[in-house]
Each structure stands twice: as C-alpha cells, then as structure tokens.
Amino acid sequence: MDPLIKLQVLDLIKPIHIPLDWLETNQAHIFKSNLPGLQKEDVKVQLEGGVMRISGEFKKDEVGINDKWRCLERPHGPFSRRFRVPENVMLDQMDADMTNGVLTLTIPKVAETKLNVRLIDISEN
Template identity: 55%
Template sequence: MSIIPSFFGGRRSNVFDPFSLDVWDPFKDFPLVTSSASEFGKETAAFVNTHIDWKETPQAHVFKADLPGLKKEEVKVELEEGKVLQISGERNKEKEEKNDKWHRVERSSGKFLRRFRLPENAKVDEVKAAMANGVVTVTVPKVEIKKPEVKAIDISG
C-alpha cells in the first residue's frame, strides 16, 4: 500500500511512482469523450500488439502471428477476393469483481485485424492454417515457375 495517495485515481497509473511506466491520461474521465472513442483506443492497442512475421521460402509464403492466450475458435483466417489474406480475432477483457484492486493493466483486449495483399504467385486454393502454443501459422504455397525449356542447336560448318 502506498503512503502517497493517488489524486488522479484509476487503477492503471500512479504519477508518484518513479518505477511506473504508465502515463497519466488527463482526458480519461472527461465527460465529453464517448465510449466509442475509448473502445477505438482499446481496439487499436490490440491491433498494434498483434505481431506477424511474413517470410518467403522457395515453396511458400509463411505467416506467423503471435496470439498468446487465444484459442483457435477465437481467431479467423480468411481470403478476400482471393487476393488478400486477413487474420482477425478478439481478446476479451477480463471480468472485474467489486473487491478487486488492480495495480497494473498491460495486456490489451479488443478486436484485432491484419491484412496482407498476396503476390501473384500465391496458390490461394491451397492455403493452410494451424495453431500451436499461441502462434497461428498460415502457409500459402507458391505457383512453381517453370523455367523455359532450352534446346541446344548444333552449329554446322
């Protein structure tokens, strides 16, 4: 328990704590800020925190998304118009009890959405997705580019 009271309230920050990385938000409880604006901020936080790697191998494009704490039922992998890979889902906010006292809230909640335009060499009919240990792996095979057949011609003379 702190001997210095928190005049700015809230459960997220304490401006008097030199070790706190949280920043006081002067507009947090401002009456003109609508709930949709605060929801947008939460969704943006979840969106920003969804880290995805995209690598290209000789056989495929491989996407890996870190989604800790989510079940595969909470994640969607979709193709839009056969050209855009979309990975989306939602992290639900933890239920608050009356007697709970939060000291820090750093895990984001809300919806997230990431979209990637696939290159022309993607085989969109053979896309596969798997999830293990909080990581979604989407594999998009590539069309094999056939090298033109070269025929050697003998030179006479």
C-alpha cells in the first residue's frame, strides 16, 4: 500500500484534534486555540445550552493533475471541538477574536456579590 494512501485512511479514522488553552483570571475565562492558516471566515463558534462548539475545516492545497503528494502531514478536513462553559460567566458579553491564526474567546465573569456582614447587639434580659 502506498504510504500516502495509508496516511489518508488514518485521517478518516482519527478526527483532527485542535488544542485548547483555558486561562481563568479574576475578571474572565479566556480560551485560546491555534488554527494555523485559517481566517475568521473559516471558523464557526456556537453556544448552545452552556456548551461551546468551535468548528471549521482545514483545506488541502490544490495541486496539478500530474502532481502527487509524497507526504501529507498537515491536518486537512473538518474539525470540531466542544466544551462546557463555566456557570459564573456573562455569555452576552463574550468576545471572540482571530489574530494570526489564534482564536481567542474571552468570557467575563459574573461579579461576585459580597455578603453584607452586620454585627447584631445582644441585649440582656
């Protein structure tokens, strides 16, 4: 079997994994994913029922009719990544940015409400 054909068959079996970093600060949850070669138009971000989904497709370079790929290691094909969004966030204020192939999702946290503590005097009977 041609090594290239074997490589393509493995791609069909194994989905494309897109790595995801998650940083929690005092103000927000920040998610970053490297999507090299993609533009913002190539990526879809959806939120449904507290689950975030990042999807898109890495396209294979076009080659001439007589050209043959000898090695094809960069990912190509559709991808999808899902994760549950934390509960302490303001989803209506979420920001998405795509710069130099890095998708950054910033979701501000809900401001913590501090309990008012009041000292109660105890009277004597």
